[in-house]
Amino acid sequence: MKLLLLSASLLFTVALCQAQDWPRFLGPGGSGKGKAPGLPAKFSEKDYAWKIDLPGGGVSSPVVTGERVIVTSELGEGGKRGVLCFNLKDGKELWRVEDAFESHTKHRFNSFASSSPATDGKNIYLAWSSGGTMRALALNIEGKKLWEKEIGPYKEDHGSGASPVLAGDTLIVSTDCEGGNGGVTAFKTADGSLLWKSDRASMRTPFSSPLTFEEKPGEWQVVVSSNPKALTCFDAKDGKVLWGIENAMPGLRAVGSPAMTDGVIFAATGQGGTAKANMAVRVSGGKAEKIWEGKKAIPYVPTPLALDGHFLFLGDGGILSSVRANDGEMLWSERVFEDQAYSSPVCTGDKIYCISRSGIVAAVKADATKYTLLGTTTLGEPCDSTPAIAGGRLIIRTTKRLYCIRPSPAGK
Numbered sequence: 001m002k003l004l005l006l007s008a009s010l011l012f013t014v015a016l017c018q019a020q021d022w023p024r025f026l027g028p029g030g031s032g033k034g035k036a037p038g039l040p041a042k043f044s045e046k047d048y049a050w051k052i053d054l055p056g057g058g059v060s061s062p063v064v065t066g067e068r069v070i071v072t073s074e075l076g077e078g079g080k081r082g083v084l085c086f087n088l089k090d091g092k093e094l095w096r097v098e099d100a101f102e103s104h105t106k107h108r109f110n111s112f113a114s115s116s117p118a119t120d121g122k123n124i125y126l127a128w129s130s131g132g133t134m135r136a137l138a139l140n141i142e143g144k145k146l147w148e149k150e151i152g153p154y155k156e157d158h159g160s161g162a163s164p165v166l167a168g169d170t171l172i173v174s175t176d177c178e179g180g181n182g183g184v185t186a187f188k189t190a191d192g193s194l195l196w197k198s199d200r201a202s203m204r205t206p207f208s209s210p211l212t213f214e215e216k217p218g219e220w221q222v223v224v225s226s227n228p229k230a231l232t233c234f235d236a237k238d239g240k241v242l243w244g245i246e247n248a249m250p251g252l253r254a255v256g257s258p259a260m261t262d263g264v265i266f267a268a269t270g271q272g273g274t275a276k277a278n279m280a281v282r283v284s285g286g287k288a289e290k291i292w293e294g295k296k297a298i299p300y301v302p303t304p305l306a307l308d309g310h311f312l313f314l315g316d317g318g319i320l321s322s323v324r325a326n327d328g329e330m331l332w333s334e335r336v337f338e339d340q341a342y343s344s345p346v347c348t349g350d351k352i353y354c355i356s357r358s359g360i361v362a363a364v365k366a367d368a369t370k371y372t373l374l375g376t377t378t379l380g381e382p383c384d385s386t387p388a389i390a391g392g393r394l395i396i397r398t399t400k401r402l403y404c405i406r407p408s409p410a411g412k
Contacts, residue, residue, distance in 0.1 A: 034389025038407030042375030050091030
């Protein structure tokens with residue numbers, strides 16, 4: 001467990017499952033940070049440890065535990081998708097588990113493999129929509145199904161997208177949706193037994209994944225970005241609402257996930273492909289207070305990256321900005337891409353990796369005070385998935401393939 005100083009008065013601990021693992025969407029503790037010294041700023045075929053074709057489409061992100069890379073994928077036509085496991089060293093497929101589902105409407109940019117898995121190193125957890133319902137399931141590390149639970153009705157014309165997360169030995173699944181049938185559900189990871197469920201009605205279905213953290217060791221909290229409340233914090237053990245912050249524009253949708261640094265949580269909402277409202281709140285003593293809002297150059301789909309007391313915003317239009325967390329002051333804002341970006345930025349050491357929708361990978365110096373572009377790489381195929389950093393490697397999922405980039409001797 002890695003300790004982070006989040007405020008002068010309060011010490012939180014952020015979940016780091018294993019230092020070299022990437023156990024959920026956005027990695028350890030949802031931080032977007034991993035350890036891979038020497039990754040190149042730009043790369044070519046010689047820098048690939050391996051690359052493999054995937055059996056179908058998907059926008060979910062890979063997760064990594066030990067030497068296993070796990071990713072979900074559609075499996076051609078006919079209402080099938082799969083959980084696939086590959087060897088981190090050579091890309092060899094170790095196993096796959098097929099899952100039949102009932103097709104439903106979705107956004108043209110979405111997929112039936114949109115939610116990323118979560119893992120505690122022993123088991124793998126998923127939350128998947130099928131027809132008008134949502135369900136959670138668990139597999140062991142060898143792909144054997146352990147349990148499966150129906151969560152309840154879920155209906156949204158754009159499909160689904162929120163990824164499950166872990167808070168200790170509790171699995172958290174957010175199924176907020178229009179119509180009053182959604183909510184936040186917690187399961188015991190060991191057997192899938194229901195711990196609690198908070199029924200909620202949303203004005204517009206969110207797709208953001210929850211943020212989890214420990215206020216004290218073993219005291220997990222879960223923060224959900226949705227509507228009509230912009231942020232709601234639950235006690236992970238019993239579902240008690242600890243605090244909530246109202247949204248000044250409650251009819252908007254949350255897509256990017258909340259981000260946290262130095263005791264400040266940021267969240268944004270929008271519609272029509274554009275962020276239109278945002279806020280930052282300071283958490284202290286079990287309470288939250290709004291400290292700023294309404295800043296520009298904010299992302300709608302990508303989740304911000306927390307770095308040295310700042311938030312780095314990769315806007316959907318390809319502009320990267322650095323904003324100070326405690327007062328919202330923008331330090332710099334620079335165009336990284338000419339096209340759009342839906343993938344969230346990730347960081348290792350002195351490099352931040354950003355990926356555009358067309359598959360351009362930009363490495364930027366990890367410096368919240370100054371923008372420096374270190375290099376760019378063109379993958380040659382679209383990418384809407386957030387990459388993983390684990391085992392000293394960078395794993396990128398595109399619409400067709402899975403790439404594994406290894407460190408270079410010079411790290412350039």
